[in-house]
Amino acid sequence: MPYIRAASELRPAYDFIVIGGGSGGSVMARRLTEGSDATVLLIEAGPLDLGIREIDDPTKWVSLTRGPYDWGYDYAPTDHVNGRIIGIPRGKVLGGSSSINAMMWYRGHPSDYDAWETAGATGWNFASCLPYFKRCEDWEDGETALRGAGGPLRIERSAEPHPVALALRDGAIELGVPPVDDPNGPVNEGATLSNFNIASGTRWSSSRGYLRPVADRPHLSILTGSLAMTLSFEGSRCVSVSHVVDGAVVTTHARQEIILALGAIDTPRLLLNSGIGDPADLRRLGIRVQTALPGVGKNLQDHPLVRAVNFRAKGPLPPMRDNGGGSMINWKSRPDVEKPDLHAFCIQGRSAVPEIAAAHDLSGDVFAVAPGLMGSKSVGYLKLLEAGPGGRIEIQPNYLAEKADLDALVAGVEFVLDLAGTNAFADLFAGYAAPAGRLDRVGTEQFVRNACSTFFHTCGTAKMGTDADAVVDPALKVRGIEGLSIADASVIPLIPTSNTHAPVTMIAERAADFVLGRA
Known part of the structure; x- marks a missing residue:
């Protein structure tokens, strides 16, 4: 039983x-x-x-x-995000x-996992972790040296990518991001269709x-x-x-x-x-x-997400499919960065935190791209303010406390705005919605602070x-x-x-x- x-x-x-x-x-x-x-x-x-x-x-x-299946936690506000409370x-x-x-x-x-071992987690290098990654997986392309098959978690790409997903992938390639077939394969830098825990249209x-x-x-x-x-x-x-x-x-x-x-x-x-x-x-x-x-x-850490850069569409978009996204890009905020630190995904509709939604007209046909920082450096904490399982709690990621994090996200937003000028977006893009146009450095920084949200990777x-x-x-x-x-x-x-x-x-x-x- x-x-x-x-x-x-x-x-x-x-x-x-x-x-x-x-x-x-x-x-x-x-x-x-x-x-x-x-x-x-x-x-x-x-x-x-x-x-x-x-x-x-x-x-x-x-x-x-x-909703009823969410704990409803919040990150505490700081000046770095203009005093905003961010839901987790x-x-x-x-x-x-x-x-x-x-x-x-x-x-x-x-190298993320090799860094764990260097930091004191002895035996947690990538070579030691790989067999356990493979044990999880039932990858649609079958077992390889890096991927598993027959495991408990089904993993598939989109069988019919949404036009917005294809535009994100192809537009990034036009801007110099290399194409990559599998971001969990030998190389993760590039533009690609996402790996999903979805099978036959079901989570x-x-x-x-x-x-x-x-x-x-x-x-x-x-x-x-x-x-x-x-x-x-x-x-x-x-x-x-x-x-x-x-x-x-x-x-x-x-x-x-x-x-x-x-x-x-x-x-x-x-x-x-x-x-x-x-x-x-x-x-x-x-x-x-x-x-x-x-x-x-x-040692609390999370990835900051800019939610999101919204674009006006030339007409009604097809119905939402997959997870409402479908593709992703991993790229470097600067040429001298060791590995991709920026990540972006598309949204087959509008997407905005309340502050961005209140300050911009997002009516009509809109789609979005959300850039985020996977190579974030800021570190925060969790603190009980009251004892007991229902006691008040302070959760603080310190988003954007490190200037390098802000600089990288500014570069990410600028890159996403550049996507609008690619041939891949020619049949979709009808104007900027949020932000309402191209911004200078100060304006982009403020957009990042006001749009900063969470990947919920606490x-x-x-x-x-x-x-x-x-x-x-x-x-x-x-x-x-x-x-x-x-x-x-x-x-x-x-x-x-x-x-x-x-x-x-x-x-x-x-x-x-x-x-x-x-x-």
Whole structure:
């Protein structure tokens, strides 16, 4: 009986407890039940993802933000973004953010992972990570030296790219960006059709790929609608979790291990509420110190996205297809940059943060291109302002705090505006909408600050490594605590130049091997 419907069905103890049913937790729940009869409980705060049209339909993903399947978190304002609050979509449903995201499967540049090892995550170079990337994948072109086939996550290109998607790809090539067949292949710099977790027009989330095929395993139990409150310990060993079931708090024990996969916001929040973090912060909140790990909540990173450069179309566009995009470009903001640091994707309609929408006329037929910075340098933090799972929280990415980040995004916006003059856009482009025309340097900077949004690639808040701020060791064990591991985006030490769904899935595949003693 995999899906627990009532508290009475919950056992008092399981061999493994996985907290969080997203990109990391779905992987862990499946892999821990393979090849053994160990009992596994997967706890997810959100509801089941079955039969929800907006989740299944790839074109509807934007409508999921700020809705019932989104945690509704915000980034705190700073002067760098003109005092604006920026919403952070985070999935609150089985499948986590893989159930509400844009379904992009992209792992960035191989050197991103070599940099993890250099930063102290011993053994996490690209060569060591590659087998786990391949294990995730069911790539439409089949297995190669760099791609996997037959894995849980189906990955396809658009079968019928939208005209806007083709224009973005071909226009970028006209401007000197090289064409590339597969951005997850040998070279990632270039203009290309995107890799999607979409199959036959349906979202292929972690829940669909990893959990549904094994949901009948008798030793796997899936509990939804259950918010984790705190972890409990016997000495230095983590032994149980208190969580809400049917409106009451219950405690469930783990015989072997608890694995946290709540994501880069809620994993550090649970750690802090359980007494794991900077002692000064914990005492300020009135939380008893269990284990001093000052790095919890530090090192927060995310990619800034300019949402978006909007263009007027010459006429009505075809109906939206795929994820509302379909193609992407990776290029360098300056010739001397080591690897592509800028990324852009198209939108088959208008796209704007509220401040841009209020300041520009976006009526009529409009399409957009959103440039963003995958090579961002700014680093922020997460801080509890109140104890408890529902307490106030401050989440700060420090977008544009580094001048290099602002300079790169200015270059990105200028490049996207140049696309309008290419032959590829000749049948589409009828004028600028947002911004309403070409801008000087000062105007472009202000546009970037006012349009700055998030790729929702939040990561790094419980980083792996060996230095004093590392929260987990390179085997993903929480330092100083037995029986507790982390398998989500919080362990990423340096944000890769990619969407985070692919690296998090890879991390969880490897975490399962660590937990089971196979790595």
